[in-house]
Each structure stands twice: as structure tokens, then as C-alpha cells.
Amino acid sequence: MNLRKAIEKRRSIRAFSQKEIPEKILRFCIDQARFAPSAMNKQPLEYIIVNDRKREQIFNNIVFGGQVNNKEKKPTAYIIVLSNSNINQNPDYDVGLAVQNIVLTAFSQKMGTCILGSINQKAIRSLLNIPFNFEIKLVIALGYPAEKSITQEVESSFEYYRKNNILVVPKRKLKNIIHFNSYEE
Numbered sequence: 763m764n765l766r767k768a769i770e771k772r773r774s775i776r777a778f779s780q781k782e783i784p785e786k787i788l789r790f791c792i793d794q795a796r797f798a799p800s801a802m803n804k805q806p807l808e809y810i811i812v813n814d815r816k817r818e819q820i821f822n823n824i825v826f827g828g829q830v831n832n833k834e835k836k837p838t839a840y841i842i843v844l845s846n847s848n849i850n851q852n853p854d855y856d857v858g859l860a861v862q863n864i865v866l867t868a869f870s871q872k873m874g875t876c877i878l879g880s881i882n883q884k885a886i887r888s889l890l891n892i893p894f895n896f897e898i899k900l901v902i903a904l905g906y907p908a909e910k911s912i913t914q915e916v917e918s919s920f921e922y923y924r925k926n927n928i929l930v931v932p933k934r935k936l937k938n939i940i941h942f943n944s945y946e947e
């Protein structure tokens with residue numbers, strides 16, 4: 763898959779078919795995360811893949827946005843993104859870059875993903891025995907998509923919505939975010 767297609771067509775997916783994801787695809791996603799840029803090349807990030815029965819408890823400790831009713835279409839795996847605070851206490855740029863590698867890789871393998879920041883940190887830490895020197899930065903839900911999502915260029919509202927059962931995700935127009943040589947026109 764070419765890069766342009768991956769960047770433009772990847773959408774957050776919140777409803778999944780119940781077909782299992784092969785472990786080698788999950789490993790491949792983490793392997794691609796390794797190649798992301800890392801400040802001072804400190805590489806503080808580690809990942810827990812959850813694809814056993816614990817995924818039920820992960821589902822109960824995350825919040826999917828928007829009018830989404832996916833109780834019958836739950837993710838079949840999760841990647842928990844951890845950062846070792848003994849290595850870097852400001853890892854958020856590293857996290858964003860690595861997570862983008864993961865979601866684009868997953869998309870190239872026909873997977874849907876949703877990055878989740880609304881998570882119950884305490885419950886997930888306890889469930890997965892995560893040591894206290896690791897911060898839980900994000901959770902990525904994965905599975906084969908059972909919904910369609912498209913983008914739409916907008917000027918005003920950025921709230922995503924459903925139309926004819928398709929998720930529509932407003933994106934700002936290029937002309938509204940680009941500046942050459944000065945902020946003022």
C-alpha cells in the first residue's frame with residue numbers, strides 16, 4: 763500500500779468483526795513502531811498486546827466516542843502503549859510518532875484501529891501488572907473493521923457523525939492550516 767493512500771484512508775474504527783487477528787500481524791505492528799523517531803534516541807516505549815480473555819476487561823475500561831454502539835462488535839485485540847519514566851519523563855512526541863506507525867501498519871494489513879486516551883488507568887495497570895515506573899500513555903483498539911468511515915472537508919464543526927450508517931469525520935481544509943513565510947496573509 764502506498765503511503766499517501768494509507769495516510770488519507772486510515773480512519774478510526776469503533777466496530778469490529780469478531781475474526782481474530784493473526785499474532786504475526788500484531789507483532790509486525792510493534793516491530794514497525796521500533797523504527798519511529800525517538801527524542802535523543804532514548805526509546806522509552808514498550809507495548810503489551812492483549813488478545814486473550816483479558817480483552818473483555820480492557821473493553822470495560824475504555825470509552826469509545828460518538829454515537830457508537832459496538833457491544834456486539836468489540837475490538838479483538840488491544841495494544842497498550844507504555845513509557846518508562848526512568849528513561850524519559852516527556853515521551854509524548856515519541857508516543858505520537860510510534861502510535862502513528864502502528865495504526866498505519868495495521869491499516870496496511872486490513873486492520874481497523876482506534877487510539878484511546880479515555881481509559882481507566884488504574885484498572886488497566888492492575889489487570890496487566892504494569893510496574894509503577896511505566897506510564898500508560900494510550901490504548902490502541904484493533905480488529906477487522908465492521909464499519910465504514912470517511913472524511914469530509916469542513917470550515918466549522920469538527921464533530922464526527924453518522925450518516926446512512928457511515929461515520930463521517932470532518933477535517934480542516936488545507937487552505938485553513940497552511941501559511942507561507944508569515945502567519946499574516
Ligand SMILES: Cc1cc2nc3c(=O)[nH]c(=O)nc-3n(C[C@H](O)[C@H](O)[C@H](O)COP(=O)(O)O)c2cc1C
Nearest residue numbers: 772773774825826827876877878879880911922931
Ligand atoms: C491522543 C488521542 C486520543 C484519542 N482518544 C479517543 C478515545 O478515548 N475514544 C475514541 O473513541 N476515540 C479517540 N481518539 C480518536 C479520535 O476521536 C479520532 O482520531 C478523530 O475523531 C479523527 O478521526 P480519524 O482518526 O478517523 O481521522 C483519540 C485520538 C487521539 C489522537
